[in-house]
Amino acid sequence: MTSVASSGPAASEKALVWFPDTSALVSMAVHLPLHQTVQATLSAHRRVLVTAVVAELEELAKSSTPIAAWAGAALGQLDWLGEPVRLDDPAGTVLAAELQEQIAAGRPRKHALEHFGEAAIISLASRARTLRPLMLSDDYDARVAAKNRNVEPLSVHKLMHLMISQGKVTAAQAFSFADALNRAGRAQDYTADELASGRLSRVGQP
């Protein structure tokens, strides 16, 4: 197994590299067709899974939170992302610790590792200067932190919008995915029209 899963050619001058975070993997685990569609689309590019995301999923899976079952399911759906990458270099760990504090922003942690997955991704991705890193995240604060470190963030909903606009899914399919996320309490209700137009309020930002 290679360090960075790769099965597609470089799309542009800088190759896209997707870093899915804990929240996005949990969202994908809610609805298998959504997971399969995202996996099929992102598999055209390089993908990186960081150990901190796996650790966060493990922490969530053994918690008594409502998303424990989805976190457990997500742990069983990680093969397509390749072997997890550690973040243990001095500059990376220091930056990740700072970013974790920034994303948490004074809010009490729901579990010991909360936000360490996103922080590790941004720390690693923001220093991958020869690549074009994209973070898939359903955490608004993590997306803001990513954007400020030149890592392009997308929520699952924003990815759906992009997929509609590039003909990867129909608006009706995207609506069924969004509806599943809404029913699971993972997001507000969005219409097919909103998904197609990209008028997605907070999940479309930044």
Add this chain to the structure above:
Amino acid sequence: MTEGLTGLAALGVPATPLESAEPEQHAAQVGARVAAARRRRRLSGTELGEMVGLRKDQISKIESGRRRLDVAELPHFAAVLGVTARYILGQADRPALAIAARLAAGASPQVMRSARRRARQLFEIDDLLTQVTAMPPVRSSAEGLRVAEQARAKFGTLPRSKAAAQRQGRELAELTRRELDLGSDALGDVAGVMEQHFAVDVALSPLGTDADGLCVHSGPAALILASSDFPDGHVRFTLAHELAHHLFDDPREVIEEAERDMFAGTAVEWRANAFAGHFLMPERGVRSVLEWLGEAPNAVSERAVVALMEHFGVSMAALIYQLNIIGMVSYSAGQQLRGRGVMSLVELHREAAPSGAATTVGHVRRPPERLARRALAAAREQRLGLSVVASLLERDDDEQLWDEIMAGHAQAMLDTSIVL
């Protein structure tokens, strides 16, 4: 968890010289700190390993710098060893974070836990906003500086008697009103006045009724926090009382106030209460209101008590305390008034207290203005996420909050150059 693939190398990206500088030395330093903290906790390598999900030989390698800590392992080590992730990484605590850490670590009565937790959160947010938005430190006004300087010069010695303590409190209150040009009438926004002039952040939060509040001051940082689960008049007295501790340069870094603390029979508390009384209810102002109410000199009626509470925005206990201090109500008459019960008096003279502000429990959530202003701007500009605002405002309705704070603000458009 696998230990195979690491960092930028795993992505095929070369590290910069800075990033690759002396990782072994760093790992050895991290390891030494882990070992020192483990020994302080009197844990064996095996015990620590069991607690963090690693083998004894892996702990040994970490402590000797032959295995680096993954970022996901940091919080477990920090929690088990009773230190911060910053300590393990060798990052110096910045001032606000250092105070927050001491608030977390310090022994505290059970009744003060929620106040300490909120204070710690506010110091962490202070640090975050300082780092991300280059927020300048809190500053005094020129008038406030003059008050602080005179307070240090005149009242550096702790008074020995109750009378002397009360005299000091009164003198500082009168000096403060004079320097700030506040006259002798009621103060409106006490928290705002304190923030405007005295380099102090002021927060109100519903913290229950076991504790009144606290004052944390250390170097240039100062925070006064009061529980808003009391009637507003009570809260205003607590704020003024804490301001006294700050202005008198109380040597304690954390001053915690349950009701028994505020009325403890000590010079420090007598002085702070006298300051609060004279700051909120100056004698000249009280006499002026009584004259307007047509009260006979040195005879304060029940109705006048209710009207004074309304006018100065204070509790009946604080008012009677002050009326006694300035010689307008005897101790026994004060006790009689208190025995009538504040609610029955207010009910009886409702027309004299139409707003009932002094007796209303507001459960107000007021973050320090300096932090709130910065956090809102940073959130709108997407330099920070929503959590910082939600933490400050103590809200958990993120969607609604986002709609409120982002209304009318430009938002980023989708980058269509991403080709899936």
